[in-house]
Amino acid sequence: MQSIQKKWDEIYRQAGSSIPTPSLVLQQNSHLLPERGTALDLACGRGGNALFLAKAGLNVQAWDISAIAIAQLQHNADINNLAVKTEVRDVASRPPPANSIDILVVSFFLDRPLCSALLAAIKPGGLLFYQTYCQQKVDQRGPSNPDYLLKENELLQLFSSMKVRVYREEALAGNCTEGLRNQAILVAEK
DSSP states (O other): OHHHHHHHHHHHHHHOSOOOOOOHHHHHTGGGSOSSOEEEEETOTTOHHHHHHHHTTOEEEEEESOHHHHHHHHHHHHHTTOOEEEEEOOTTTSOOOTTOEEEEEEESOOOGGGHHHHHHHEEEEEEEEEEEEBSSOSSSOSOOSGGGSBOTTHHHHHTTTSEEEEEEOOTTOSOTTSSSOSEEEEEEEO
C-alpha cells in the first residue's frame, strides 16, 4: 500500500489546488439522484464528485488512499461550507460494508475483485454511478495497463445483477472525433 499511496500523493501534490469537477456520468445524470441518502465517492481523488453530491444535499463520505487528495478535498469542502466526511482509506483492502450506502460514485478507478463488495454495499433501490477508461481508445489518455481498462461491455458484466438506467460506451464506432471516447459510463439501480 505504501508505494501506491506515495504515487498518488505525488500526483495530487503536483495537481495543485484548483477546484475539481465532478465526473461526466454524475453531471449528466444528476436528475436521477434521490433528495436524501448516504453517498460514497470511492477512490475520490480531489473529490469533485463528493463536493457535487454535498451541494445536492446528500450525506457524503469520500475515501481515497492519498492523504494529499483527502486534505485538498477537505479544504475545498470547508471553504465552501459543505459537509463531507473524508477518510484516507485503501478501498481495496477495506471496502464499504454491505447495505451501507444509497449512492455509490466511482470514477476513473477499476479494481475488478472489489466489484462484488461494491455491489453488496449498495442498499436495495440504491444507485451506482460509474465512469472509467476502456481498452478501445482513440488516443492515449488514461492508463495503458489493461488491468485498469475495461474490456468491451465489461462494466455491464461486472454489475449485471443491477438494473441499467444509463449506459454509454462508444468505443471506435462512427466518427471518433465526436462523442464520449475512451470511456464507459453506467448508472444502475440495485
